[in-house]
Amino acid sequence: MAELRVAYADESFLAHDGTGVYVLAAALLPEASWEDARDVMRDLLRAQRPKAPPGAKLHWAKMPARARITATKTVADVGGLHVVAVGAPCPSKRQERARAACLKELVRELYDFGVRVLRMEAREKELNDRDRAVVNQARQMLGLDAEGFRVEHVPGPVEPLLWLCDIVAGAVRLHRLGESMYREALGDVVLDFDVVTDC
Template identity: 30%
Template sequence: MILPFSAYVDESMVLARSVYLMAAVLVAPHQADHYRAELRGLLLHRQLRLHWHDENDKRRTQLIEAVAGLQPTGIIILGTGLDPKRQERARRKCMECLLWELGDHHVVDVLFERRDSLLDGRDRKLIVALQGRHAMPPRLRLSWSDPVLEPLLWLPDIIAGAKVLAERGDPRFWSQLEAGMLVREQEIQ
């Protein structure tokens, strides 16, 4: 019997390359507490969470080495053709593709990084529409959380950040993670 996974999701963009990226890291229930402890152990004094954007190059190297040691698996939806004025459309397209993909990977729970009530509400409306069209697996349970409260949301943030740098021409961080990640391109115009 295959145990169900939980997926932890975050996104990023590369406006210069017209790319919207949504990353999901799959975590088995028996791995979750170990991963959380490892990630909390990387926090600096007074740091509430890990966030790729806030880290310098030396620190990013440390984070990538630690995350690579966890041997994460996951899915990245690389939305191409991003119109910077239509970022929410890009998010919806990537989310739809990701949710379908997660259904093929024994995922039951999907946790997105919380944005704000208006934007999270848009996500929820999309979910209702997808469910109505049978365009997502019915067993998926979706929720949104604050990354300060759930360290497992730091994983897709770090992985998305590494992939964004690779898209900009700097693959050194991504090269340590890509073996466990399935990347799917999705036209989002």
């Protein structure tokens, strides 16, 4: 039986009528490296926020520039592959539609890499249900052999592998908005592609 492959994903977006972009980044790491990667992310959290309360997590949006450089270099050192869907436009109040467009295409790409389980950061139940509906639509587009693909939602604070994705998504979003140093620090661990959101 083929190995069940799992990817982890998180998003970063700027909703704006002219320059909005939605980024959905998925991390593909060998399962044998998961615990080491989690430890690296926890160490990074402790280094950046020594007094972080229990249940805290790394969050790109709250990092100063120097911490972002360290974070992207750390992710590059962890390795693996980060498959990133970049959707535009992402108008104000249309980010869920942009997310759906990115998620559909991300499922297609991940399926081609052999992924069958996508773990995403949990949001509200209604929004989680939307993700599941989008994945079901994507499965139908892929055909009957894709019936095994599923999405699972996990709390962000308890899964450091999601922090990897948050860092990559944030770096790619800023790159698309003209700030490239963080994306460059990631090196060749990122494979990003454009998605037309029709928003």
